[in-house]
Amino acid sequence: MKAKRRVGILGATGTVGQRLIHMLRNHPYFEVTAVAASDRSEGKRFADVCKWKLPFEMPESVKDMTLYPSKVEPGRPQIDCDIIIASLPGDIALESEGSFAAAGIPVISNSSAFRMHPDVPLIVPEINPDHLDIIPYQQKKRGFKTGYIVTNPNCTTIGLVMALAPLHKAFGLEAVMMTSMQAISGAGYPGVASMDILDNVIPHIGGEEEKVEEEPQKILGKGSKTKLTAAPFLVSAQCNRVAVHDGHLESVRVKLKKKATVEKVIEALESFTGLPQELKLPTAPVRPIIVRREQDRPQPRLDRDAENGMATVVGRISKDTIFDFKFTLISHNTIRGAAGAALLNAELLVAKGLL
Ligand code: NAP
Numbered sequence: 201m202k203a204k205r206r207v208g209i210l211g212a213t214g215t216v217g218q219r220l221i222h223m224l225r226n227h228p229y230f231e232v233t234a235v236a237a238s239d240r241s242e243g244k245r246f247a248d249v250c251k252w253k254l255p256f257e258m259p260e261s262v263k264d265m266t267l268y269p270s271k272v273e274p275g276r277p278q279i280d281c282d283i284i285i286a287s288l289p290g291d292i293a294l295e296s297e298g299s300f301a302a303a304g305i306p307v308i309s310n311s312s313a314f315r316m317h318p319d320v321p322l323i324v325p326e327i328n329p330d331h332l333d334i335i336p337y338q339q340k341k342r343g344f345k346t347g348y349i350v351t352n353p354n355c356t357t358i359g360l361v362m363a364l365a366p367l368h369k370a371f372g373l374e375a376v377m378m379t380s381m382q383a384i385s386g387a388g389y390p391g392v393a394s395m396d397i398l399d400n401v402i403p404h405i406g407g408e409e410e411k412v413e414e415e416p417q418k419i420l421g422k423g424s425k426t427k428l429t430a431a432p433f434l435v436s437a438q439c440n441r442v443a444v445h446d447g448h449l450e451s452v453r454v455k456l457k458k459k460a461t462v463e464k465v466i467e468a469l470e471s472f473t474g475l476p477q478e479l480k481l482p483t484a485p486v487r488p489i490i491v492r493r494e495q496d497r498p499q500p501r502l503d504r505d506a507e508n509g510m511a512t513v514v515g516r517i518s519k520d521t522i523f524d525f526k527f528t529l530i531s532h533n534t535i536r537g538a539a540g541a542a543l544l545n546a547e548l549l550v551a552k553g554l555l
Contacts, residue, residue: 208284212246232262315351331423384442509540
């Protein structure tokens with residue numbers, strides 16, 4: 201069996217970076233061999249600068265690692281690894297992630313920087329693994345030799361698109377309306393000030409609505425070796441920050457092209473499965489979508505951890521008076537929405553022989 205691939209984590213000290221480090225402990229394909237963060241942290245010991253916020257011990261294997269800079273630059277220490285998983289602020293990710301891909305290292309990115317670039321695949325392994333076929337074109341276009349960039353969606357998009365995928369396949373989507381109630385961990389640490397979020401709801405998350413209004417169409421669109429074509433339906437999103445620690449709850453309404461019934465919608469959602477399940481990838485949920493029949497589910501505390509935080513839990517499915525159907529879903533933002541999404545992408549790349 202091939203030795204474990206060496207993973208370098210950019211943004212390792214952050215909310216998503218910590219999740220990744222936890223999820224990668226004892227992983228069958230990967231081991232964390234390098235960690236990087238901002239210039240403030242460079243050269244320091246991981247355990248001395250990381251404000252560890254997970255309710256699990258920091259793995260011993262990373263405690264004594266020295267933090268690298270998060271980009272490849274002459275004269276600075278450089279990570280040597282087989283794959284980079286990056287969880288950096290969007291504004292610096294473009295230069296940073298690009299520098300690693302140009303240096304020959306495949307990059308899996310959690311940030312928004314490259315998601316909508318026409319030659320960069322935006323992957324949800326259950327939905328569009330075929331979009332990886334564009335990688336050779338990306339490498340040729342950008343002059344990357346062995347490096348490339350693969351992205352995963354925004355943490356609100358992913359729960360939505362998981363539920364939309366089986367409906368699009370069975371009935372065709374015409375229009376989608378989504379209102380989110382998003383957890384505070386989605387803003388990273390320290391995130392929203394406690395005095396702003398306690399006893400409150402904030403009806404604005406910078407750039408979020410724009411991302412949710414364009415990413416689903418790219419993911420549900422057609423892939424080829426040279427082009428990714430967006431699916432032709434509209435999404436309208438309103439995003440709110442609420443005083444929940446983890447888990448984005450979303451109220452969704454859909455207009456479909458073909459006629460359906462509540463029973464048929466439930467059947468499409470419950471039977472949804474994809475390549476990660478077929479390949480039994482280590483981080484893949486057995487049931488990617490779980491449908492709950494109780495009147496008052498899903499709820500963040502009760503449902504966000506379903507399938508180790510990798511499932512989308514859907515409930516309250518009913519007919520809508522204006523659109524065709526409405527439902528509520530929850531998805532764990534730092535697991536399925538970030539660290540788990542990136543890790544499942546990395547596992548898919550191994551399974552496809554791209555790593
Ligand atoms: P975070 O908790 O604020 O962590 C940010 C990380 O980036 C830290 O490791 C920080 O290092 C590093 N960093 C900050 N400024 C930097 C710079 N100028 N150069 C290099 N590194 C820098 O944020 P997060 O929640 O983990 O989010 C990281 C990325 O993932 C963002 O793009 C975010 O949009 C995306 N994302 C987050 C979630 C979520 O649920 N939180 C979900 C999906 C996607 P220091 O410790 O040295 O400051």
